[in-house]
Amino acid sequence: MxxxxxxxxxxxxxxxxxxxxxxxxxxxxxxxxxxxxxxxxxxxxxxxxxxxxxxxxxxxxxxxxxxxxxxxxxxxxxxxxxxxxxxxxxxxxxxxxxxxxxxxxxxxxxxxxxxxxxxxxxxxxxxxxxxxxxxxxxxxxxxxxxxxxxKKLLLVASNIKETLIQIAQKTEPIVTSLAFLMLHLTFYGNLALKIWIQDLAEKNNIN
The missing domain is CATH 1.20.120 (Four Helix Bundle (Hemerythrin (Met), subunit A))
Structure with missing residues (x-):
């Protein structure tokens, strides 16, 4: 003190x-x-x-x-x-x-x-x-x-650390949801690409 x-x-x-x-x-x-x-x-x-x-x-x-x-x-x-x-x-x-x-x-x-x-x-x-x-x-x-x-610097650092942890905890569900959405988009995108390739191959066989 x-x-x-x-x-x-x-x-x-x-x-x-x-x-x-x-x-x-x-x-x-x-x-x-x-x-x-x-x-x-x-x-x-x-x-x-x-x-x-x-x-x-x-x-x-x-x-x-x-x-x-x-x-x-x-x-x-x-x-x-x-x-x-x-x-x-x-x-x-x-x-x-x-x-x-x-x-x-x-x-x-x-x-x-x-x-x-x-x-x-x-x-x-x-x-x-x-x-x-x-x-x-x-x-x-x-x-x-x-x-x-x-010492104030240590307290400020601790406060910043706790704030970052709280932000991470609050944003974790959002990040998880975005990752889940990207996974679904990738899966359905690949599926759509495969279907398009199959249709294109069938049209070529017919011709």
Whole structure:
């Protein structure tokens, strides 16, 4: 890994872990200010912004690797698919819980309301949040592996090789069909030539 890559990775990983810590703090603080709608709204906004930026930084970390620059984006997405899926799920659950709880607070600001559905959504959001923390931290640490910053020429060559193999696999049925057609044309052409020669010989015998 080059010095530029090391510096970029340190900045991305440090900022990503800071956003995770901010999200964890917001999850812990909102219950203390649940009766204050404005403070709760501010905490929710900070938390949602942290989640969006953490997802953006993760994709920046993916696209800064040599694999993505060589065109192997599908390989990266497949390798970190669960991290991406859980991060999107956690963001969606957080937005849903924040919207529902704020709606309940604005309707009855002085009443501490926890409907059964809200309790279930809160529980699922917290469980998915724990899984998100684990997968996200593991993915950021995995991106420090040297295999993601290998020499670009080798990766480009590998990418070209795989592309040629895919093209060959896709065009193989077409080539086979053309060869089969040429074989049939040759067979029927020879048969027609033999019939023409026989007719010509029969005409000569008659004459």
């Amino acid at each position: 080059s010095r530029a890559s090391v510096g970029r990775y340190r900045w991305l990983s440090g900022t990503s872990f800071g956003l995770l810590l901010a999200d964890l703090i917001c999850n812990s603080l909102f219950l203390l200010f649940y009766h204050d709608t404005l403070i709760t709204l501010l905490i929710y906004i900070i938390q949602d912004v942290c989640l969006v930026f953490s997802l953006i930084l993760f994709f920046l970390a993916l696209f800064s690797t040599s694999l993505s620059q060589a065109g192997l984006v599908g390989e990266l997405v497949h390798k970190f698919q669960w991290c991406i899926i859980v991060a999107v799920m956690y963001l969606g659950l957080s937005l849903g819980f924040h919207s529902w709880s704020l709606e309940q607070q604005w309707q009855k600001p002085k009443v501490y309301i926890w409907a059964p559905g809200m309790v279930a959504l809160f529980t699922v959001q917290r469980v998915v949040g724990g899984v998100h923390y684990y997968l996200y931290k593991r993915a950021i640490l995995q991106l420090s592996n040297k295999e993601f910053y290998a």
